Amino acid sequence: MKDQKLQHTELKKACINCGAELKYKPGTTVINCEYCGHEEAIAVDGLGFEELELYPYLQEMGAQKHSEEIAMLHCKNCGATQHVEENYKSLHCVYCSMPLILEDAKKEEWILPGAVLPFQIDQKASHKIFQAWVKRLWFAPNKLKKAALDPQFTKGLYLPYWTFDAQLKATYSGERGDYYYVTETYRDSKGRKQTRQVRKTRWTPVSGSVSGFVDDTLVQASKQRSGRVPPKIARWNLQKLQPFESGFLAGFVTEKYTIPLKQGHLSAKNKAESIAARWCRQDIGGDAQRIHHMKVRLSDETFKHILLPVYVSAYRYRGKEYNFFINGENGAISGTRPYSFWKIFFAILFGLIVVGIIVILSK
Template structure:
């Protein structure tokens, strides 16, 4: 199976993308290269390679887009079925969903190459520091939650996302009231007037995201938003160097319902906000139509951490660009008892359920 390895221009060692500098570094000779230098070197190598190929072979190569479709490595977890993809500079020592250590490499079977990617802005050291500081604010966590052995499982993953652009037409209609209270003599009056209200409008929506992974928690991925899409850059396999990347298993049609609900809700809110000057408003009818819908397949950076506690797996995620964190926290019964002292069984049962937290 053929894989891509981005070689150091000076010594030929593998290059690794560094989130803090946004450059590529060789760990052997410590050379550092910019994006322009890496792309120029790759293009030169590609040109030299193509010059040795026949016209028929070159055409076949272009059609298949071997950089992504044939030069990548796919992994399937035998335990939970998660599928991830990376180049051969990344060591896949465990499944980041279920911790299963048995991972079998196979040929990547992706249908599409991502169009854009947001490179990691937080490296492992900064991500770990942020995660530990976040955990310090959670006194009920198990004692070994942030142990070195656990933090080693913090994994940088490029998660597949679909970004939707569309235009929308919408209308809302309902009943509004104006209430006036006044006094005449010794009598206090309340006057209520009723109005039929209606609003119509058009709006454009850009880069509405939806993750394309069945394994990722949709609620978690939503909480990690927003990303700064000004950092989107043309996709290159070189950005995967040192990280994992998951292939989407839900296409744009699978996630469209989720996205359309978000757009319809936001369009309805925009129209509702234009109804002002009333004491109360009750929307009775809403209709939003989407048109000119277009979806772009991109990869977005996420640091993922999983923790197994009392037979359950807890998933945490950090936005690899902004550092925002979300996760469902396990609660140590012993630490909770020490922290709260004597508390009622009912209250303690509620606390034991944990919850979704963000930072």
């Protein structure tokens, strides 16, 4: 029966020595026990990950082969939908730190990830990056430093993305611009005759076609009211992708996509048109280019649902939510920060006192 079906992404494995839960060890292909040190290898598929044909999914066909049910917790505050692979004593949303109620978990269908980029740095290393970043911040509240240091406020999170591949062919018509210079005579402010070089552009009508393979167009697959991952850290080396195995998720939170495949595909098509325009300009050559008409055709389109790693620290300060993000592959950090009113107040007050003393002593 469907409700008795064993869901592979929800399996938790116990240590054969002490019974504790095995968790993924960042930077490796093993799950390990944090208590006795026992390790077990993750069985990675040596055949690589599979690209799925796009249009059967867009037409709501073929989804049964690469989909399954998974228990999801929905945050009522910020809208994030999360699957927790670890039995936390208390569950909080990784984005806004609001409590999540385990009893509210619902079974939902999702397209199975085709690949995952496993965490390359562990939580201790992420804390050191947080600490170094916080120390460089001026006028930061003391609560910020506590948030950066307390492990309960930092969670490893796998973000969902769509990637799209396609053969691209584009035809275009436009103009090629080549610069040339002419000597111009003019009079300066004193009425004296002067000469100068003036750049002009010679435009020539052109047309042609370009083609090539568009590989791994990356499109964000989740969007919340707050807590979006900054573009500054949203860069991963996709060459490190591994075929999906649930062992890589052990001990981490996984966010479900909230941007459907169809919407993600539209974003990918827009990116493909930008790529086509760049290829057309390169094909036109010259010093400047004008594209009057361009027709883009994509074929052999495939996609993957992939998971990419970040560490997230979230807390509330004076009723406002703040997030800090670390790329789980390369350690890049970015975040929003509050300012301490009292620290700024006393700094200004101290500055005024110093200025006052200088003025008094100078008299």
